[in-house]
Amino acid sequence: MTETFKKIPIFRPEVTDTGLPQELRISISELLKQGCFIRGRAVLDFENQLAQYLSTNNVIAVGNGTDALLAALMALELNKGDEVITPAFGYPAAAEMICLLGLTPVLVDVDWNTFNFDPVQLEEAISPKTKVILPLHLFGLPARMDDIMQIADKYQLTVIEDAAQSLGSDCVVDGKKRKSGTVASLGCTSFFPSKNLGAWGDGGAIFVNRDDPKLWNRLRSIVNHGQEKKYFHTMLGMNSRLDTVQAEVLCYYLSRFGDNCRRRVRIASRYTESFSQLESLELPLCAEVNSYVPNLYTVKVAKDRRDALQSFLNKKGIASQVYYPLPIHRQKAYAPFVRTPVKLTNSEQLPFCVLSLPCFPSMKEWEQEAVISAVKQFFRESHV
Structure with missing residues (x-):
C-alpha cells in the first residue's frame, strides 16, 4: 500500500505523531511524584491562563463540556417548564441537559449557509415561558451573536453560548471582536480531544463573562457537590472537575493554540481553493469570515450523491463523517x-447532504492532497 492510500482519519491527536513532548514529560513526572491528581495546581493555572487568553472574567474547569452546560443551566435557578431556545441541528448535549432539568427545549431552524441560529426564527419562538437562549457555534463558525444579544436584551433573556466547537474563533459584537463563548453572560466549551483545544481525555469549562461574584461562587459550589465549604452542602450540585493531568496537557496545548488554529485555517483555506470550481460541492464560509477557526470542514453535497462520495472516499482509505444524521x-x-x-x-434537509472532511492540525500535506485528489476524482468520474 502506498503512502497516499494509508488510512487518513477524520482526526488524529498531535501526540500520536510526535510522542510525549519533553515539557509535558517533565510536568507530568513532577505531578506523579506529588500525587496531586485532583485539584492540583495546574488546574488553577489553566483556568487563569484560559481566562487571560479569552479576555474574560473567570473560567471554571469541569469534567466535560456537557457538565459545563448542565452547571450553567443549574446556576440560573430556572423552574420546571421554563423554556430554553436552542437550534434543532447540531449535537444534542444542550437539549439533553435541558430535558434532564425538567425544562423545555424550544427548537428553531438554522441558517443554510452557516449551520447556526436563524435570528428571525429565534424571535418568533419566544414565549412568556422563555428564559434562556442557548446558541451553538457549529463547526467553528460563531453564531450571529450581535443579533442574538439584541433579541435577548429586548426580551430580558439570559444567553449561554455553547462554544465547544469554536474556541479560538471571534465574534464581532458592537463593532468589536470578542472571543467565541465570551459574548454572553455564560459560555461553555469542551476539551474533547478533537476540539480546537483538545485534551488527552474528557474536559470542559464554563466562562463567567461578567463581574458577578455571586454567579461565580454559585457555579463553583454546583460543580463541587453544592458545597459552600467542605462538607457543608447548601444547594443541589454535581461532581465535575478537570483532572490535574488533563490540566497539565491543556496548559501545554494552550501555549501552542495560536499555531494550531492557524494550521486549521490553512487546511480549510486549501480545501476551499481546491474545490472552488466544483459546482456539485457547496463549501463552508471559511474564506469569508474573519478569525474563523474551523473545527470541521463541512461541505454540502446533493443528497443523491453524498453517500456515494463518502463510500468512494472510504475505499480510498479516507475517513469522512456525517455530522449530524x-x-x-x-x-x-x-x-x-x-x-x-x-x-x-x-434542519430537516442538512442531515442528507452534509459531509465533514479531515481537518486537524497534525494533518500532513500529502494527506490533504490525497483528500482533494479523491474528491475531484469522484466528481470527475461521476460526470462521465
Missing part, C-alpha cells in the same frame, strides 16, 4: 419533550 426533534430521546414553534426546513 438526525435533527434533535427527530431523536427518540428528545422528541417527547421539545417544542417546535417554527418550520425546521434546513
Whole structure:
C-alpha cells in the first residue's frame, strides 16, 4: 500500500505523531511524584491562563463540556417548564441537559449557509415561558451573536453560548471582536480531544463573562457537590472537575493554540481553493469570515450523491463523517419533550447532504492532497 492510500482519519491527536513532548514529560513526572491528581495546581493555572487568553472574567474547569452546560443551566435557578431556545441541528448535549432539568427545549431552524441560529426564527419562538437562549457555534463558525444579544436584551433573556466547537474563533459584537463563548453572560466549551483545544481525555469549562461574584461562587459550589465549604452542602450540585493531568496537557496545548488554529485555517483555506470550481460541492464560509477557526470542514453535497462520495472516499482509505444524521426533534430521546414553534426546513434537509472532511492540525500535506485528489476524482468520474 502506498503512502497516499494509508488510512487518513477524520482526526488524529498531535501526540500520536510526535510522542510525549519533553515539557509535558517533565510536568507530568513532577505531578506523579506529588500525587496531586485532583485539584492540583495546574488546574488553577489553566483556568487563569484560559481566562487571560479569552479576555474574560473567570473560567471554571469541569469534567466535560456537557457538565459545563448542565452547571450553567443549574446556576440560573430556572423552574420546571421554563423554556430554553436552542437550534434543532447540531449535537444534542444542550437539549439533553435541558430535558434532564425538567425544562423545555424550544427548537428553531438554522441558517443554510452557516449551520447556526436563524435570528428571525429565534424571535418568533419566544414565549412568556422563555428564559434562556442557548446558541451553538457549529463547526467553528460563531453564531450571529450581535443579533442574538439584541433579541435577548429586548426580551430580558439570559444567553449561554455553547462554544465547544469554536474556541479560538471571534465574534464581532458592537463593532468589536470578542472571543467565541465570551459574548454572553455564560459560555461553555469542551476539551474533547478533537476540539480546537483538545485534551488527552474528557474536559470542559464554563466562562463567567461578567463581574458577578455571586454567579461565580454559585457555579463553583454546583460543580463541587453544592458545597459552600467542605462538607457543608447548601444547594443541589454535581461532581465535575478537570483532572490535574488533563490540566497539565491543556496548559501545554494552550501555549501552542495560536499555531494550531492557524494550521486549521490553512487546511480549510486549501480545501476551499481546491474545490472552488466544483459546482456539485457547496463549501463552508471559511474564506469569508474573519478569525474563523474551523473545527470541521463541512461541505454540502446533493443528497443523491453524498453517500456515494463518502463510500468512494472510504475505499480510498479516507475517513469522512456525517455530522449530524438526525435533527434533535427527530431523536427518540428528545422528541417527547421539545417544542417546535417554527418550520425546521434546513434542519430537516442538512442531515442528507452534509459531509465533514479531515481537518486537524497534525494533518500532513500529502494527506490533504490525497483528500482533494479523491474528491475531484469522484466528481470527475461521476460526470462521465
